[in-house]
Amino acid sequence: MTDRKIFAGASVKRLRRGAGMTQVALADALDISASYLNLIERNQRPISARMMLLLADRFDFDPRQLVADEPGGGIDGISRRLAGPMFDDLSIDRSELEDWLAMAPNTAEAFVRVFDHGLREYAPSASKNADSLQLVQREIERWRNHFADLDAMAETLADELRLGSADLYGAIAERLRARHQLAIRILPEAVMPDLLRRLDLHSRQLQLSEMLDTASRTFQAAILLGELEAQSEIRALVTGADLQDKAAERHFQSHLSSYFAAALIMPYARFLKACEQTGYQILLLERRFGASFEQVAHRLTTLQRVGARGLPFFMLRIDRSGMASKRFVGASNASLAESPRRCPLWNIHRSFDRPWEVHTQLVLLEDGSSWFTLSQAVQGVGSGAGRNQSEFAIGLGVAADLAASLYDARGLDLSSENADLIGLGCPACTRPNCSQRSAPPKSRILQFDERELGLTPYNFVAD
Structure with missing residues (x-):
């Protein structure tokens, strides 16, 4: 796989100043000259792998943060903002962005801030919903879709529930009844033709449609329990995001409630241990935790606990047209997930032709990054209710050089010369x-x- 040069001057400078060190002092600690460190901080030289490890050891942080903290979100972050029709006639290619970030990182960061501020303040009302989703997506990416406080609280609660019953759904139902005076009632599809879930506070009932499968019923019950018992923690995260948009706040709160539910069903330590023992075999994880493929896929993008990290997966959910309705980049920094378009040569699209089968593929992007991906078609939650016949394809991916331990990659040669060449959609390829x-x-x-x-x-x- 081709090594990508990483320019992380702003991040290195921030680490140095936070530690109260001069350039001379940090250069001595890294066994380089002060003039060379100065070039690194001005993005005139890339940072080496050795230096990343030395910085990580000295300042006790995940070295991948250097990539995430690149000005403007790095080349991928700026490319996303330049993907709109406003810039079509400029023909800006990747090499120009590399030069811009290397020569003027602060102006790149300034452009992103002005662009994002313009989206919030001046977007026409018709695009406000899309803008709200973008705000939330950026906040999730800022946290790398890992919310440590919610994970810890959900893990403690899961252990407590297990003491009372091995049946998690039953334990959640009993907790809702005993502590919150709420009952769960499963109603016929004819009674709730257009709804899958309803909280009826008058009758003190969480009403669920019979069209929800077992995993979805547990998930919906866990969401409500999280909204009740992790209310202050969720509210603190929403307030801290300072989204300044009511729709974005509601969407972010919904994401955090779902995050808590997934963490309750798949507690961090037990889930990570099961992943490592099984080689991240999705089917076994589904069975062991009573979860769906989509729920497991989402959970895999969150395993970034300090000192106990899982593999950095990305997840994407698309419909038959290729439109993405979910994307979680996590710690993967995968442009394959961030791109607004899909390449037809990526076999995620073939999942619809053979549903319930996991499709694997080794792919190589133009930037030299190689990824091992898994895809499977799934039905939408409550599919079959009324006119709801939705289906989606879930795509998971991890860097090829980290995929050797995966159950689905066993026996495969993961070198880049064996990868299928794909792009990020025709206009970008x-x-x-x-x-x-x-x-x-x-x-x-x-x-x-x-x-x-x-x-x-x-x-x-x-x-």
Whole structure:
């Protein structure tokens, strides 16, 4: 796999100043010259793997934070903001962004702040919902989708519930009844034709549709228990996010309630131990914790507890059109999950043709990063109720150099030369001669030759 140069000057400077050290003092500790450290902090030199480990050892932090803290979210973060139609005519390619971040990191950060502020303040009302979702998505990414306080509280509560019953659903139901005077009632689909869950405070009932499967019933009950017993912790996280948007606050609160429910069903330490023992075998994890494929996939993106980290997975949920309705990048920093478009050569799309089967693929992106991915088609929650016949494909991925321990990767050669070449959607992809291409790359000039016909109608200047 091609090594990606990491420019982390702003992060290194922040660490140094936080420790009250001069450049000379930190340079001595890292066994480099002060002038070289100065170049690193000005993003004139990339940071080496050795230096990342030395910094991590001295300042006790996850070295992957250096990548996450790149100005403007790094190249991937800025690329997401430049993906809109406003910038289509500029043909900005990745090399230009690399130069910008290297030469002027502070102006890149300033651009992102002005851009994001503009989204909040001046977006037309028709796009406010999308803007609210973006605000929440960025807050989740800032936390790497790991909320340690919620995890710890859910883990303690899960242990307490296990003392009373091995049946988690029954234990949650009893807790709701005894402590909160709330009963769970399963109602026929005809009574709740357009609803899967309803909290009726007049009758003191959590009413669930019979169309919910066992895993979904437990999850919905766990959400309510979290909303009641982790209310102050969830509210503190929402308030601390300072989203300044009511819709975003409600959406973030909903995400945190679901996070707590997943942590209650799959307590951190027990879940991570099961992952490592089984090679992250999804089916066994589903059975062991009474969870669905989607619930397990989501939980895998959250395993970032200090001192007990799991593999850094990303998760994506798409419909048949390729539209993403969920994305959790976690600690993976995967542009494959962050991209607004999908490559048709990624076999996540084939999941719809063979549902309930896990599809694996080793893929190589243009930036040289290689990923091992798993995909499976699932029905939407409560599918079959009324006119609800929804289906989605769940995609999971982890860096190929970390995938050797996975059950689904056993016996496979994970070297990049064996990977399938894919892109981040045709407008962002510059791979030549792709017969699947449906649009030209934005960053390249088209060429036309009336005497020749290639594999694609879109021929373009290579660079």
